[in-house]
Amino acid sequence: MKKLLLLSIAFVFLLSSCGSKTKGELVGVQGKKWYPEKPYGMELIPRGAFIMGKSEEDMAQVLNAPTKTVTVRSFYMDDTEITNSEYRQFVQWVRDSIVRTKLAILADELGMGPEDGGIGEYAFKSADTTRMTTYQKYMLDNYSGMGETGYEGYALNTEEDLVWDTSDYPDEYYTEIMDSLYIPQEESYNGQRIIDVTQLKYKYTWMDIEAAARSRDSRRKEFLRTEELEVYPDTTVWIRDFEYSYNEPMHNDYFWHDAYSDYPVVGVSWTQAKAFCHWRTKFKNDDQKARGRQFVNQFRLPTEAEWEYAARGGIEGGTYPWGGPYVISDTGCFMANFKPQRGDYAADAALYTVEAKSYEPNDFNLYNMAGNVSEWTNSSYFPGSYEYASTMNPNADSGDNARKVIRGGSWKDVAYFLQVSTRDYEYKDSARSYVGFRTVQDYMGEEDSTQ
Incomplete structure (x- = not known):
């Protein structure tokens, strides 16, 4: 009886071995093929290295953005600021x-x-x-x-x-x-029913x-x-x-x-x-x-380095997202929404903000990376962070620092704040009429340069 049992086990093992798809080889766990899907309203920013920081004279003499070469991984970024x-x-x-x-x-x-x-x-x-x-x-x-x-x-x-x-x-x-x-x-007036937004x-x-x-x-x-x-x-x-x-x-x-x-x-x-x-x-x-698909990774705010890399649009040493050094095109039109000519807010065809897809996009097809509204980043503001931050995906972040970096300048700022290397900050619990944001999502895998 014992011999019969052993023969049965051996026969089952032989069958399972013969029918094995791996043939006993180390082939790894076979999962579903992952096909990257570009999120709606986003652009793929390819990995790369760039010179981060002031590439010309620091007119404000804040000395907080010395040049250094850094490398960032691939990520998707909203092509516009998040809209109302x-x-x-x-x-x-x-x-x-x-x-x-x-x-x-x-x-x-x-x-x-x-x-x-x-x-x-x-x-x-x-x-x-x-x-x-x-x-x-x-x-x-x-x-x-x-x-x-x-x-x-x-x-x-x-x-x-x-x-x-x-x-x-x-x-x-x-x-x-x-x-x-x-x-x-x-507490209502004009006959309107208004939702209590504090709820x-x-x-x-x-x-x-x-x-x-x-x-x-x-x-x-x-x-x-x-x-x-x-x-x-x-x-x-x-x-x-x-x-x-x-x-x-x-x-x-x-x-x-x-x-x-x-x-x-x-x-x-x-x-x-x-x-x-x-x-x-x-x-x-x-x-x-609900569709039975794998989860995507998180949407988040960009790091300061990611934001500057995306804003430059692949242009090395550029002052603005379009290169520069001027804020007026060869046809005499302003290239962004800001405060030009000593305070003539309307000179650029806008008094306050403009639609998120206004002006020409940069070479990464991102709109308003200069002007319109400044944008929150995930990084904390330290004046000397460039000195010690990593050269690979740098991000100086601290939960104890309430000052968060904003970038890009806004409709109420002068041209200096539109420069891709200019740093500024606001406190994380503050809200402003000139600060908005856009989101990013990490690219999973090695991106195809032809995408």
């Missing part, structure tokens, strides 16, 4: 998530489900999370930023459209939830890889960071940035009106820009998951 329309998509997603969460919680408390109609149509898809893994709970569409609710991990019903017309509210419970989203009636908060968790890599503590939880912040832009910057100046129309209309949809978003702090990057990554990967 794109940022509104983020804000509306947060708003809708909060509304759906509130509706589902009340429906659960009332014991109502889809069969009951009304608010029951927005009940949680499933209130049973006992069989879900921690990862499955994490991936559920429930990023409301409402703090602890007791319903973490419950699946929201995103298939039922939200009703915004008051005359179409399905029942009194739905009305109760929707009314809680708006400012009190006594629009986004909550997310990220891991501080830099700190974890340099620490001897192997417990991952020590390096997890949770952020919760309001996402609506600070529209008051149009008034607060300029004393004794009439800018109320920009405060009232710039962010939400369709007339400005394709203009760069402003009034967004560095921390809000980081939250947008996290949401954009999640939004894309939720779709990837």
Whole structure:
């Protein structure tokens, strides 16, 4: 009997060996073929080396950008600054998530489900999370930023459209939830119902890889960071940035009106820009998951070196994204939106910002890398960082430094700040009427130079 058992095992082993696709060779784990997909609205910036820093006289004598040769890896970059329309998509997603969460919680408390109609149509898809893994709970569409609710991990019903017309509210419970989203009636004017934007908060968790890599503590939880912040832009910057100046129309209309949809978003702090990057990554990967595809890597803010490399557009020693050294073309037109001629804001055909796809792009097909709005980078500002930063993908970043580098100059700046090598900064929790941002995404693999 024992011999028969051994013969059976040997026969099975022989069959499995004969049928093996690897033939016993080390061929590696066979996964799916990865095909890079250029993100919508982005351009591939090929890897390369360049001379970073002031390539001509430092007129301001700040001495914070000595020249050095650095190399950066390939990455995708938005061809324009993030627009009001794109940022509104983020804000509306947060708003809708909060509304759906509130509706589902009340429906659960009332014991109502889809069969009951009304608010029951927005009940949680499933209130049973006992069989879900921690990862499955994490991936559920429930990023409301409402703090602890007791319903973490419950699946929201995103298939039922939200009703915004008051005359179409399905029942009194739905009305109760929707009314809680708006400012009190006594605070409204002109007969308008205005959403209380302080309720629009986004909550997310990220891991501080830099700190974890340099620490001897192997417990991952020590390096997890949770952020919760309001996402609506600070529209008051149009008034607060300029004393004794009439800018109320920009405060009232710039962010939400369709007339400005394709203009760069402003009034967004560095921390809000980081939250947008996290949401954009999640939004894309939720779709990837639904399609059964591999996740993409994160969207993020560019490092200071990446920003300057992209702004130069492959032109060595150029003063501006178009080369330079002049800000006026051979046809007599200004090349960017800034403050020319001793303060004649309108001389370049714009008083404030212009549409994100204005003027000619640089040789990487990126628009407004000089002027329009200054742009947040991921790097912290240290005057002497060029002296000690690495020559490979340099990035002087510090969680203790609240000063973050902004680049490119803006509609209210003189030409000096438009130079690709000029450094400036703002504090990460500040918002300005002249600071926006664009995002990047690392290219995975070795890029094809013919792309």
